[in-house]
Amino acid sequence: MHSDNKPGHHALRKGRISLPHQVYLVTTATWQRQPVFLDFRAACTACRCFEDNTLLGDARMLAWVLMPDHVHWLVQVGEKESLSTVVNRLKSASGRLVNRRIGKQGPLWQKAFHDHALRAEEDLRKAARYMVANPLRAGLVQEIFDYPFWNAVWI
Numbered sequence: 001m002h003s004d005n006k007p008g009h010h011a012l013r014k015g016r017i018s019l020p021h022q023v024y025l026v027t028t029a030t031w032q033r034q035p036v037f038l039d040f041r042a043a044c045t046a047c048r049c050f051e052d053n054t055l056l057g058d059a060r061m062l063a064w065v066l067m068p069d070h071v072h073w074l075v076q077v078g079e080k081e082s083l084s085t086v087v088n089r090l091k092s093a094s095g096r097l098v099n100r101r102i103g104k105q106g107p108l109w110q111k112a113f114h115d116h117a118l119r120a121e122e123d124l125r126k127a128a129r130y131m132v133a134n135p136l137r138a139g140l141v142q143e144i145f146d147y148p149f150w151n152a153v154w155i
Helices: 007-013 040-050 083-102 124-132
Strands: 023-029 060-066 070-076 114-117 150-152
Touching (some): 023 083, 023 124, 040 060, 060 124, 070 083
Antiparallel strands (some): 023 070, 060 070, 060 150
């Protein structure tokens, strides 16, 4: 049984609401946690999608980090579209473009994603710093500026 069929993935969507102007920390993994983004070309292609205003619509990407087998986004939804709509658009476009770039077919991302709404008292910059420090904690680099696949509006 692959991970998209686990009972917990359906529960991730249960009760999900999307509030206008709310900031969410979103995590989604590649299909079967394959380290697709060890391929530099695949990673560059996906990253371009994360800041594409046509894909984001009225949402705003505050920070993101692409890891070899997953991505974290700190995204503020707008008024017109739900979080699920924005995430699905990002996953669909990046999947299509990455597959084309590396000559692959089939799903790139798992169907599910995890989101956490940041409460007003939570420090967005602190959450962004923690999120983009993932490559350091994973031992991929010694300094965050040596890792090419992240961005934050505060930089």
